[in-house]
Structures are given as C-alpha cells and as structure tokens.
Amino acid sequence: MRALAGTVPGMLVTDLNHFVGMSEDTPGPARRLAAHLHDIVRAATAGDAGTAWETALPCRRRPGNRRCPGRMIVLRTEAGAPIRWHCSVCDDEGVISNWEDSAFDLRPRQLALAEPVSEIVIPDEVAAALRGLQLLDTDCERLVFAIRARDDHAILTATDDDLDELIGFVAAEANNEPSRRRQQRLDAAFDALTTATQSPDAW
Ligand SMILES: [Zn+2]
Numbered sequence: 740m741r742a743l744a745g746t747v748p749g750m751l752v753t754d755l756n757h758f759v760g761m762s763e764d765t766p767g768p769a770r771r772l773a774a775h776l777h778d779i780v781r782a783a784t785a786g787d788a789g790t791a792w793e794t795a796l797p798c799r800r801r802p803g804n805r806r807c808p809g810r811m812i813v814l815r816t817e818a819g820a821p822i823r824w825h826c827s828v829c830d831d832e833g834v835i836s837n838w839e840d841s842a843f844d845l846r847p848r849q850l851a852l853a854e855p856v857s858e859i860v861i862p863d864e865v866a867a868a869l870r871g872l873q874l875l876d877t878d879c880e881r882l883v884f885a886i887r888a889r890d891d892h893a894i895l896t897a898t899d900d901d902l903d904e905l906i907g908f909v910a911a912e913a914n915n916e917p918s919r920r921r922q923q924r925l926d927a928a929f930d931a932l933t934t935a936t937q938s939p940d941a942w
Pocket residue numbers: 798799800807808809810826827828829830831
C-alpha cells in the first residue's frame with residue numbers, strides 16, 4: 740500500500756491528490772484524516788492569504804482520550820506553495836500540497852465588491868453545524884470556512900446579503916433534515932444567525 744503521508748520529524752506532509760476520491764472501503768482513520776485535510780484547505784482558501792489565522796476548525800487529536808481544545812491555525816501564501824497548518828494548543832502540524840483547483844479550493848474567482856461586513860459571534864457548535872451543511876453554494880461555503888476562532892467562540896464575517904443567503908440554506912436544510920438531533924443543531928444555527936440580523940448595531 741502506498742503511504743498516504745510522508746513525515747518530516749513531527750510534521751505531517753501530505754499531497755491532497757492522495758486524499759480525494761477515496762473509495763468506500765478506505766479505513767475510517769484515513770477517511771477522517773482526509774476530511775480534516777479537506778476542511779483545512781477550505782478554510783485556508785476561504786480566508787486571507789499571506790497571514791496565519793486561527794480558524795474555528797477543531798484539532799483532531801485526543802491525547803489521553805480527551806479532545807485537544809486547540810483550533811487549526813492556517814497559512815496560505817501563493818499557488819504552488821503548500822498550505823501550512825498547526826494546532827493552537829498541541830504540536831500537531833503539517834503541510835498540504837496540490838490543493839490548487841481541487842474541489843476544496845474556495846478562492847474567489849472574481850473580486851468581491853466592498854460591501855460593509857458585520858462580525859457575528861457564534862458558538863462553536865453553530866460553526867460546526869454550518870460546516871456540516873450539504874447544500875451550500877460556493878459563496879456561502881467560503882463564508883462558513885472563513886469563520887475565525889476567538890477565545891471560546893467563533894466569528895463569522897458577512898454582509899447582510901451573505902447572511903440572508905446563509906439563513907436561507909440553513910432553513911431549507913433544517914426543513915428536510917430527518918435526524919431530530921441534527922435538526923436541533925440547525926435550528927440553533929438559524930436562531931443565532933437571525934438574531935444577528937436583528938441587531939446590526941451590536942458591532
Ligand atoms: Zn491539538
């Protein structure tokens with residue numbers, strides 16, 4: 740079997756090409772690692788380039804069976820250079836190459852108009868629920884993966900139009916969600932976002 744990841748001491752060196760289109764019989768750990776790398780690429784390409792920033796993505800490690808409380812800090816410089824990532828708490832770190840133009844590359848294809856944006860503070864669970872949305876268009880996916888970590892919360896940066904669109908996706912998915920538990924998470928996300936639209940002067 741081909742090794743999925745090379746190692747430099749302490750660093751996970753990955754080529755995204757090895758983590759796309761995995762088959763059904765791929766073992767769980769490899770699938771979970773792939774999902775983790777996909778989320779890192781989405782975040783790194785959704786957010787600013789050239790500066791390291793702390794995403795709302797949780798660390799995958801569970802030292803002593805307890806979830807590491809850290810979040811992923813990502814750095815994307817330019818196409819052709821690997822995306823770098825590391826945990827804000829533990830020493831988990833790595834690089835991802837060949838992310839350009841993959842299905843997880845959320846770099847905008849055109850310049851966005853400079854509209855006023857609001858910063859909306861949301862709980863981590865709401866950020867996770869938004870990342871789990873299945874029907875998002877690329878613009879909304881970019882918003883969701885650009886969510887930053889701040890203290891114990893997550894910060895969504897969006898224009899009023901962005902927010903309206905995102906709320907539409909949440910509502911549509913909540914209506915069609917058969918799982919009661921997931922529906923409750925989506926309802927909580929819906930409430931958090933609609934509350935934000937009703938208090939635009941809070942920020
Ligand atoms: Zn960690």
